[in-house]
Amino acid sequence: MNLYSIKDPSFLKQKNDEELKILAQDVREFLIQSCSRTGGHIGANLGVVELTIALHKHFDSPDDRLIFDVGHQAYIHKILTGRISEFETLRQYKGLCGFPKMRESDHDVWEAGHSSTSLSAAMGIAKARDIKGEDHHVIPVIGDGALTGGMALEALNHIGSDRTNMTIILNDNEMSIAPNVGAMHNMLGRMRTNTQYNRVKHDIEDFLNRLPQVGSRLRDMADRIKDSMKYLVVDGVFFEELGIKYIGPVDGHDFAELSNAINISKDYKGPVVIHVITKKGKGYHPAEDDKLGKWHGLGPYKIDTGEVLGSKSTPSWSEFMSNTVLERAKKDERIVALTPAMPVGSKLTKFQNELPERFFDVGIAEQHAVTMSGGLAASGMRPYLAIYSTFLQRGYDQLLHDVDRQNLNVFLGIDRSGLVGADGETHQGVFDISFISPLPNMTLMMPKDEIEAEQMIDLAFRHEGPVALRYPRGNIKGIEAPAPREPLEYGSWDTVMEGDDLSIISFGPTLDLAIDAAVALKDAGINAGVINARFIKPMDEEMLQSIGYAGKPVLTVEETMLNGGLGSMIAAFMADHGFKNGIRRIGIDNEYVEHGDVNKLLEDIGITTDNIILQSKTLLELENEKEIKN
Numbered sequence: 302m303n304l305y306s307i308k309d310p311s312f313l314k315q316k317n318d319e320e321l322k323i324l325a326q327d328v329r330e331f332l333i334q335s336c337s338r339t340g341g342h343i344g345a346n347l348g349v350v351e352l353t354i355a356l357h358k359h360f361d362s363p364d365d366r367l368i369f370d371v372g373h374q375a376y377i378h379k380i381l382t383g384r385i386s387e388f389e390t391l392r393q394y395k396g397l398c399g400f401p402k403m404r405e406s407d408h409d410v411w412e413a414g415h416s417s418t419s420l421s422a423a424m425g426i427a428k429a430r431d432i433k434g435e436d437h438h439v440i441p442v443i444g445d446g447a448l449t450g451g452m453a454l455e456a457l458n459h460i461g462s463d464r465t466n467m468t469i470i471l472n473d474n475e476m477s478i479a480p481n482v483g484a485m486h487n488m489l490g491r492m493r494t495n496t497q498y499n500r501v502k503h504d505i506e507d508f509l510n511r512l513p514q515v516g517s518r519l520r521d522m523a524d525r526i527k528d529s530m531k532y533l534v535v536d537g538v539f540f541e542e543l544g545i546k547y548i549g550p551v552d553g554h555d556f557a558e559l560s561n562a563i564n565i566s567k568d569y570k571g572p573v574v575i576h577v578i579t580k581k582g583k584g585y586h587p588a589e590d591d592k593l594g595k596w597h598g599l600g601p602y603k604i605d606t607g608e609v610l611g612s613k614s615t616p617s618w619s620e621f622m623s624n625t626v627l628e629r630a631k632k633d634e635r636i637v638a639l640t641p642a643m644p645v646g647s648k649l650t651k652f653q654n655e656l657p658e659r660f661f662d663v664g665i666a667e668q669h670a671v672t673m674s675g676g677l678a679a680s681g682m683r684p685y686l687a688i689y690s691t692f693l694q695r696g697y698d699q700l701l702h703d704v705d706r707q708n709l710n711v712f713l714g715i716d717r718s719g720l721v722g723a724d725g726e727t728h729q730g731v732f733d734i735s736f737i738s739p740l741p742n743m744t745l746m747m748p749k750d751e752i753e754a755e756q757m758i759d760l761a762f763r764h765e766g767p768v769a770l771r772y773p774r775g776n777i778k779g780i781e782a783p784a785p786r787e788p789l790e791y792g793s794w795d796t797v798m799e800g801d802d803l804s805i806i807s808f809g810p811t812l813d814l815a816i817d818a819a820v821a822l823k824d825a826g827i828n829a830g831v832i833n834a835r836f837i838k839p840m841d842e843e844m845l846q847s848i849g850y851a852g853k854p855v856l857t858v859e860e861t862m863l864n865g866g867l868g869s870m871i872a873a874f875m876a877d878h879g880f881k882n883g884i885r886r887i888g889i890d891n892e893y894v895e896h897g898d899v900n901k902l903l904e905d906i907g908i909t910t911d912n913i914i915l916q917s918k919t920l921l922e923l924e925n926e927k928e929i930k931n
């Protein structure tokens with residue numbers, strides 16, 4: 302069929318299974334073609350083509366509420382709700398979002414990007430339905446990876462005890478981004494292979510139903526036999542014991558099985574989980590055969606070979622960090638590495654292969670990862686926890702209460718610090734400075750290049766107390782065979798360009814923009830100094846005092862939120878010490894930054910060389926006006 306003619310999912314009601322199969326084929330073909338040009342979460346989406354079609358056929362979205370966990374697998378949902386023509390702009394600046402987005406469609410009733418939120422959201426939506434006396438279905442769709450997240454378990458605990466009516470779709474493809482891990486994953490594996498329990502249970506139910514006159518004592522006895530069967534034939538009937546009816550396992554690529562399971566669930570009063578077995582990457586060989594998680598989400602690729610396009614000149618920051626830590630770990634047995642489900646993104650697979658006994662992928666469990674790092678440190682180990690800036694948000698209390706408060710030697714590698722681009726609002730790594738800097742014992746750094754990063758790694762493993770090192774998405778500079786540098790002086794900033802007219806203070810990738818601006822300003826007769834504020838906490842107070850006494854205006858440049866960023870800390874320092882220097886700050890002002898090419902986003906925000914030049918000039922003009930008035 303012409304997929305471009307789809308306006309909403311209502312057409313599915315008339316389709317039989319054979320027609321749905323053809324539709325699924327067309328959708329797959331479209332996804333493979335379209336994502337080869339734009340990139341995106343192709344593997345996850347190819348796995349849920351039939352499932353999403355079946356959900357839209359049997360439920361009535363948007364009255365019935367489909368809630369996609371993480372939301373990276375909602376492309377088919379977007380196609381079926383009339384958004385196919387926007388796929389050429391997927392994850393691009395001002396284009397279609399890679400996750401559900403309420404402003405795009407009424408069918409997107411919940412937004413996400415972070416994992417394991419769907420069940421709590423579903424509980425809230427279902428409770429509101431019940432309080433308001435409404436009558437619609439609530440259908441959270443959660444993956445086996447997302448089920449390893451603590452929030453999902455907290456929600457199940459509530460849903461099961463409350464017996465709230467909803468249909469939970471558990472999409473089990475045995476993969477998180479990497480192969481899934483953990484006891485929950487092992488348990489699902491046993492359920493997947495154990496169809497015996499369901500068959501026996503079904504046979505008994507069938508038998509009882511066919512005997513309408515059966516006496517209550519006989520029925521009670523049969524029910525007890527049926528209940529005890531689960532202990533005999535299944536390792537753990539986790540969901541049923543929680544009070545959630547379990548239907549499955551269901552072949553997630555078979556429309557008849559899916560329809561049957563969904564229809565049973567619709568008649569049931571109370572919570573139901575349908576355990577759907579799918580194959581990530583289904584229908585496209587490179588993605589289907591992927592055991593490493595590369596095809597979970599990626600950039601444009603060549604369809605015939607599966608080759609990922611785009612040149613890679615230097616190693617990524619993640620690769621550099623993980624490999625440098627690995628080299629140190631080979632010499633220091635106290636060093637262990639942890640990741641909450643991101644061994645692929647954080648490039649820790651080499652560490653995992655070479656030192657498996659000192660590597661922990663704990664699943665999507667940021668809170669656990671942070672506190673476990675604390676536990677390791679409390680016992681004399683030197684844990685390195687690689688964690689994306691955006692996902693560290695979920696481990697904040699653990700960072701504060703468990704790690705920082707106890708002043709433990711945990712080394713956080715804060716991956717994807719700064720703007721990340723295509724994933725957008727939910728994933729920009731721009732809040733960590735604001736939430737980490739108030740923690741009294743924390744050291745927070747960001748290097749300007751990999752040489753400085755090496756010095757910081759060295760410092761982090763020697764330092765007593767928690768240390769966080771931010772590094773961006775993207776690649777290192779590839780500096781050739783540098784001379785070994787002196788160890789970093791703790792808390793010291795570095796003057797990279799002298800200049801008396803004003804000080805431009807920056808760190809990390811934006812430092813280069815500041816240097817370019819200062820060079821251009823020199824040509825315009827303005828003597829701008831540039832300072833590398835490589836320690837965000839503690840700040841170099843000696844240097845700030847000297848700037849303060851010199852009365853130099855200050856321009857700060859950072860790819861983070863202004864509220865709580867370095868600029869605001871410098872402004873507070875100046876005010877607290879009675880300095881009246883003029884200060885301007887460049888950074889992100891009180892808004893969420895959407896998806897798109899990082900350079901375009903930086904331009905929108907004003908984190909550019911041109912704007913640094915402009916703001917420097919404005920700052921100096923304002924200072925001159927101030928002087929004239931005085």
Ligand SMILES: Cc1ncc(C[n+]2csc(CCOP(=O)(O)OP(=O)(O)O)c2C)c(N)n1
Pocket residue numbers: 345371373374414415416417443444445446447448472474476477478581597641642643665667692695
């Ligand atoms: C809190 C949080 N941690 C980590 C991630 C990164 N992440 C995105 S999808 C994903 C795997 C999810 O696996 P699953 O739920 O099984 O979905 P699948 O991709 O297999 O369909 C991970 C780890 C995230 N989005 N949110």
Ligand SMILES: CC(=O)[C@@H](O)[C@H](O)COP(=O)(O)O
Pocket residue numbers: 371373414415478597598646717721724774
């Ligand atoms: C959906 C999700 O959270 C991840 O798949 C994320 O998109 C990975 O981002 P990177 O590509 O930066 O590793």
Ligand SMILES: [Mg+2]
Pocket residue numbers: 444445446447472473474475476477481
């Ligand atoms: Mg999965």
